Every structure is written in structure tokens, then in C-alpha cells.
Amino acid sequence: MPHSRAPTAAKSVPGPQPGTSWVPAVEQLSLLTADARCAREKAYEQRVRRYSDPYLARRSAGRKHPVEDFLFTYYTQKPGQLLRWHPGAGVVLTGEAASARMGWKHYRTLDDGELASLGLPPGTPAVTFDRDKFLADRHEAVAFADIILRGTAARPAQFGCFGLHEWAMVYRQDKFDRRHEYLQLRLGSTGTDKVVEDNRIRCSHFDAFRFYTPDAIALNELTPSRENQRHMEQPGCLHANMDLYKWAYKLLPALPGELVMDCFELSWRIRAMDMQASPYDLAEWGYPPVRIETAEGKAAYVEHQRAFAAEAAALRARLAQALAPLRTAGTV
Template sequence: MQVLDESEWRRRTAAHEARVDSATAAHLARRRDHRKHPVEDFLFTYYSFKPAQLRRWHPGAGLRLDAAAGAPQRDWRFYSVVGDVVGLDVEAFAAARGDTMRFVRDLLVRTAARPARFGCFGLHEWAMVYRLDPSDVRHAGWPLRLGASGTDAVVESHQVACSHFDAFRFFTPEAAPLNALTPTRETQPALEQPGCLHAGMDLYKWAHKLVPAVSSDLVMDCFELARDIRALDMRAAPYDLRELGYEPVRIETAEGKAEYAAAQRGFSVRGQALRARLVEAIDDVVSDDAASPRP
């Protein structure tokens, strides 16, 4: 167990706060002005971690902080003070979040062990607007690049193969039967695979759900991956977002499919590295005999 002196943990705290401030400034400004952004707001609306929560620096299970009297963590949940050192109360955290940790670890390990698939081409976003009345489209303020009929034609001319339940559940009723799979919450551990953009974005969800056992550095690395994936997700979507600076990835063409798959491969590599780090963080809290093999 490493103990950081006060100057070091204050330096790391300041660096983390600056990193979060840079990442959240635009969103907070829009929120004050009651403006929406169809791409960048996603990480703050779909996921439940607020910017203020993200800004709190947590050292993670492997570090403790000296000079506890000056550390705000001493008053935060799941921390304990021994002498003049504050750190994660591992026993309390495991008692409260043990089931969550075991579920997340199992999901991450099983996902990491599967071969990545790169043939979905982001059609989940197209399936979410398939044969939908224009007034019911989620981002109705932004036009469909190919129009409603052109969007429907893309869906109908491809094999939709979405493996991620939290994308599939937003398919229109007409689109759902066109999917090659029928993901459910129960089958999520059996279907999730590392090429899936949503599985990559959800690493941020699993990281923030396990705070403070997971360090803020790892949470922010997952946040940044999710942010980058979200941009590709919406560039490949049927919406025309060029006014916001998002050049379309035209997945209805061979060139667009190749561009999408290449980016997807890069995100899969980043995601696999983060999965391994998340499993390691969980293993710092959960005993080895209660955990399944590492990825």
C-alpha cells in the first residue's frame, strides 16, 4: 500500500480538477444557457455521474494519503482514517458494492476474452429511427442526411447485427425483428464483445459505478474513450451534424464502412487496455478466490 505525502496528493488533485474542468467546461456553459448538444451532452445525460462528482479526486484502492487532517476524503463515504493517513475502507466498500464488483468483473473478463467484431457499421443509430415519424426522432432538430426514406433503405439493405442490449432496446418496433440477435439484460454477459462501440463507452459507466475503489485517473481515461467513441457513433449516424463540425462517416458506402471499421479497431484496442485496468482495480478489493480468471 503506497502512501502519498501531502504535496503529492495535492498536486494530483489539482491536475485532476484541471483535466475535468477542461472536459466539462463546454457542457456546463451550455447547461447554463439551456442549450443542447446532440453529441457531447450524451456523457452527462445518459450516464449518471455528474460533473461535480467527476471532479472529485479519488486515489483508488492502492493509495493512501498522508496528512489526513487536510484531506477532504476523510469525510467522504467509504474512506477511513488510521492515525494521520486516510484511504479506502476496503471492507466497507466490498460489503456495500461486492455484488456490483463481481458482476462488472465477470462482464469485463468475458467481453475481453471474445474476438472483436467490426461488421456492425453503426447501424444501431439508423435502426433507432427506422420508419419513425419525424416528430418522434430523438434528435429531431437535426436533419437526416438521406431523408427518412433513404435512411430506411440503408437499414433494409444491410444485415443489422447489434449485440449490445442498451443500444438494441432503443430500436424502433419495426427495426427490432431485423436484428440478427435479440440482446437482453440477462444475456449481456454472453453477448458483449470488445469491438462494440457501446461496450467501449460503457467502460466509463462501470468505472464511475466503482468509485472510490477505482481511481479518478482511470475514470477519466474511460471518460475520454467514451467521448471519442461518441463522436464516431454520431458521425456514422443518419443525422447531418456538419453544422456542429462532425463530418459524416458515410457507412452506406464501401469507403465509409472501411473508415468506420478502422476507427472501431482502434477503440477496441484502447478499450481492452482499460478493461484490464478495471479488472485489476476490482481485484485490489475483491479477494482472488472470489474472482474469475483475468482477461
């Protein structure tokens, strides 16, 4: 029988506090040439379609993929939205690109003074990110993303979970609604339950914990919640690092699309490893297992986890840097 462990709150390093003031500094504008814009936009579209086109084909055919659908079904950014390229804050587009974006949310046209400062004649179609409107509409979301990103970066990484959150999601699942009913468990129900019972379950990420079966909840040593998320996210967590994609697209169009796709592609690879370490048999899908029920599998998991954490740290820093023009340090 499993032994129930009393959940405890996580110790945390204080991160940025609520009340950060988001006061725009002087905006610096730079002009992107038509040729440079065309090259970036074309490269970006090709990059997105590598992932979105197969997903849309599967969806049209009524087929599912347990690994490669996830970023389009779990997160709220849809393929059509992801395909829309943005140059990022402070970048000015002209010509056809400007005309096309004049109706897009959180873009604005340049006034004659701004046009003159860029060497453009009065009346030139030119647009850029509308920082003031974006902050007016998205102040709370931007501030929360900043709290999560900087708070996560400030904490020590933990590498002892071994992906057992996925196992806790199917613990004693025969008593409840089956998760991913079209997938088989590698070790069967009894073997899967034994792995959960024989290991410490210490998930700090609420958006994984909330999918636990009822019988698994008491086995988790921590009690993550939406309310304490800002204090519990830590940079070794696969799901916290996967969520960099979420924070990136929520900050559009303040960020360049290329940064969003860098986060997307890291999340894609993390999702693959997360599912390889899960209890599911994904061999027929082309994903061999990382057998975390063994010592060798645990070591392999941690090796991947550390590599992902290093990549995520660099992306987290880039996201924080992209937020800097929107932030003035201090409290209100």
C-alpha cells in the first residue's frame, strides 16, 4: 500500500513583488528595410509550418498524436496566430507590411515627427508596436509574466522529480476517467501504480499537479496551487521551462516572432522527452521510452533535464531583456 505523505509548502527565494511599476521609458525606434523584413518573415513562416502543417493535416483527418499535438491543443496560441510574424517592440515597418498591420491589435502608425526622425517623408505608411495601448490592455498579464520569469530564475534548480508527475496522472486510473485512453501503459496498471508507490513524488508545478488522479494527490510532497505558483516555480522543472513558450506568446507583439519560436521549439523537445519518460508505450509513435523506473533511466532523465534547464535559462534571460523596455523598477 502507498504511504501518504503530508504535503508541504515549498521553500522559495523571494522573487519580484507585486506592485512593480510598468512605466514606459523613452521609446527608441529603428527602421527595418523591406528586404530584411521579407527575409525574416519568410524564414519565420517556414519555421512555423514545419510544425503547424502536420498538426493541421492530422486534425483535418481526425487523427491524434500524443506528443506532437500538445503545443497546439494545451496552449491557447493556435496555428494561425503563431503563423503571424511580429518584428518586436521598437521596430518600424513600412510599405505593404505596414498597410497589412494597420488593423492589427497593438500596432500604431507613426506621426510625422517620428517619420522625419527615420528619414521618411510625411504620410509614409509606417507602423510599430503600440506600447502604450499594450500596457493599458495587458498590464496585469505582463506584470505576472515578469514575476514568474524573474522569480523562477532566482531559485535553485531541482532535478529529483524524474518525471513522475505523468505517472501520478494515471495512478489507479481504472477508478477514474482514463487519461489518453488511446494509449497503452508500458508496465500495465499494476506496474505503473507500483512505480508511483515506490518513489517520492515531489512536483512543484501546479499545471501538472492539477491533473493528478484523486488518489495521487496526497502522495505529492508539495501543494502547488495557482495562488502560490509565483513562489514555487523552479528552473529545473520541465513544465516550467515548457511554459516559456506560453509567456512568450502572451507578450506578443512586444517580442519578435523568432524569440517566440525559439521558446516553442524548446517546448517541443521538452514535451517529447516528458512523454518518453511517461508510463505510456509510445514506441509505435517513434518515441522510445526513458525508463525512469530504473536507475539508468533516472540518470538519463536528469541528464536531459539539466540540458533543457540550461537552454531555458538563456531563453528566460532573453525574455526578461525583452520586457525591460516595458519596466521601470520600483513599487507603486
